[in-house]
Amino acid sequence: MEKIPSRRLSTSQNTRPEAGLLYLVATPIGNLEDLSFHALEVLKGVDGIACEDTRHSRPLLDHYGIDRPLIALHEHNEDRISNGLVERLLAGENLALISDAGTPLINDPGFPLVRAARAMGIVIRPIPGPCALIAALSASGLPSHRFTFEGFPPRKSAARQTLFESLKEDPRTLLFYESSHRILETLVDVGKVFESDRRVVIARELTKRFETIVETTAGGAEACVLESQAMQRGEFVLLIEGSPPRRHDDALTAEQERILTILLKHQSVKSASAMTAEITGARRETLYREALKMRGETSD
Ligand code: SAM
Numbered sequence: 001m002e003k004i005p006s007r008r009l010s011t012s013q014n015t016r017p018e019a020g021l022l023y024l025v026a027t028p029i030g031n032l033e034d035l036s037f038h039a040l041e042v043l044k045g046v047d048g049i050a051c052e053d054t055r056h057s058r059p060l061l062d063h064y065g066i067d068r069p070l071i072a073l074h075e076h077n078e079d080r081i082s083n084g085l086v087e088r089l090l091a092g093e094n095l096a097l098i099s100d101a102g103t104p105l106i107n108d109p110g111f112p113l114v115r116a117a118r119a120m121g122i123v124i125r126p127i128p129g130p131c132a133l134i135a136a137l138s139a140s141g142l143p144s145h146r147f148t149f150e151g152f153p154p155r156k157s158a159a160r161q162t163l164f165e166s167l168k169e170d171p172r173t174l175l176f177y178e179s180s181h182r183i184l185e186t187l188v189d190v191g192k193v194f195e196s197d198r199r200v201v202i203a204r205e206l207t208k209r210f211e212t213i214v215e216t217t218a219g220g221a222e223a224c225v226l227e228s229q230a231m232q233r234g235e236f237v238l239l240i241e242g243s244p245p246r247r248h249d250d251a252l253t254a255e256q257e258r259i260l261t262i263l264l265k266h267q268s269v270k271s272a273s274a275m276t277a278e279i280t281g282a283r284r285e286t287l288y289r290e291a292l293k294m295r296g297e298t299s300d
Contacts, residue, residue: 015121020047020094022085022117024110026103026129029235030208032063039127040064047093050085052100052109073097075109082113089122096127103131107151107177133175136203136237139213140173143242147173153186161188164193166239174240183236187221190240194218199241205234252290256280264291 023042028034043049043066048233050073051057057070073081089095099108117124137144150167152159167174178186183202190200196219204212212231216224218240225231252260259279263272273287 004124013111016090016123018092019120019122020089020092022089022113022122022124023127024104024114024124025079025096025127026131027057027060027098027101029101029130029132029135029206030211032060034130034207035064036127036129039129041157042125042127043068043096043098045297046096048088048095050095050113052098052163056100057098067183068093068096071095073109073113078109078112080127082116085113086116086122089117089126090120098128101130101132103129106131123162130205130207132177132206132235132237135206136201136213136239137173137175140201140239141201142173142199142201142239144173146171146242147175149175151256152177152179153182153189155182157185157189160189161172161193164189168193169243170259171242171245173242176238176240178236178238180236181235184225184232186238187225190218190238191222194240194250196220201239202231203237203239204231206237208234252286254279256282256287257290260287261294264294269295 013260017108023046025039025042026036027039043061043064046068048069049057049061049066050071052072052074054070054072058291061067061070071081076078079211085095097104097110097113099110102108104110104112114124133149137147146165148170150163153163176186187200187202194200196217198218199215200218200221201213201215202221202224204210204214210230214224214231256276260272260276263275266272267275269288269291273284273291276282276287277284
């Protein structure tokens with residue numbers, strides 16, 4: 001079997017030039033064709049592939065003619081076997097870690113192995129690819145420049161609502177994974193905690209035949225999923241729009257703004273803001289700043 005040709009670190013960067021590399025290889029989240037060329041090359045070349053469930057990964061590996069030895073690494077044994085895998089890496093073997101789907105360590109096993117390998121100076125190579133949360137975020141139409149991924153919400157409704165309450169004021173887009181067993185009850189809690197017009201996107205069965213990405217609201221999400229049996233099946237990423245920016249404490253009300261606009265037509269900035277302050281009780285400084293903006297002048 002050919003050794004992996006590409007991207008080996010030079011010895012000047014590698015603290016253990018004699019050691020092998022640990023590859024973290026992303027695999028498809030539904031569509032088998034989403035395995036990258038680089039991932040294929042790596043998986044064909046390593047000495048062993050650690051995977052969550054060998055029965056689950058076999059069809060993918062067979063599909064691509066990958067016949068490397070498999071090592072079971074899952075949440076129940078990873079603390080125990082990670083050091084053994086690090087020994088193998090130190091002895092010069094190249095290993096890959098994959099999970100059942102998507103990117104390893106993203107709500108999947110591998111953290112103890114990566115920690116142990118890094119502690120021993122093993123070079124770790126991510127081979128990026130599918131990840132359900134990133135796929136969902138990119139297609140959601142919700143702001144993607146700032147987001148927070150919260151994994152699976154708690155199973156119990158009370159704990160779930162507490163978590164949602166703690167995130168309610170967060171301005172970032174909120175992302176969760178959810179299973180078909182709990183999607184409905186989770187959406188009920190979304191409706192209880194978030195403002196009813198908060199935008200919600202339900203991304204279901206991404207990259208699969210029945211892929212569905214629907215936009216609804218916190219108030220309408222439960223009904224949206226109740227609409228059809230199909231909407232309650234499969235794998236889900238749930239996205240909730242971040243909290244809208246707070247109105248600045250001294251922002252003007254519509255009425256204050258209206259009066260200021262009228263007075264500005266007839267008065268200087270100074271007197272229009274003073275008069276509006278007297279009529280409405282709003283702060284004169286705030287009105288003055290707003291009046292300058294309305295006139296196209298700046299207060300700073
Ligand atoms: N490591 C994976 C990744 O990179 O996305 C996530 C693994 S996590 C154990 C599995 C959860 O991811 C599912 O319950 C679901 O919430 C989400 N997920 C995985 N594949 C998905 C898909 N095709 N469509 C929607 N959600 C998916």
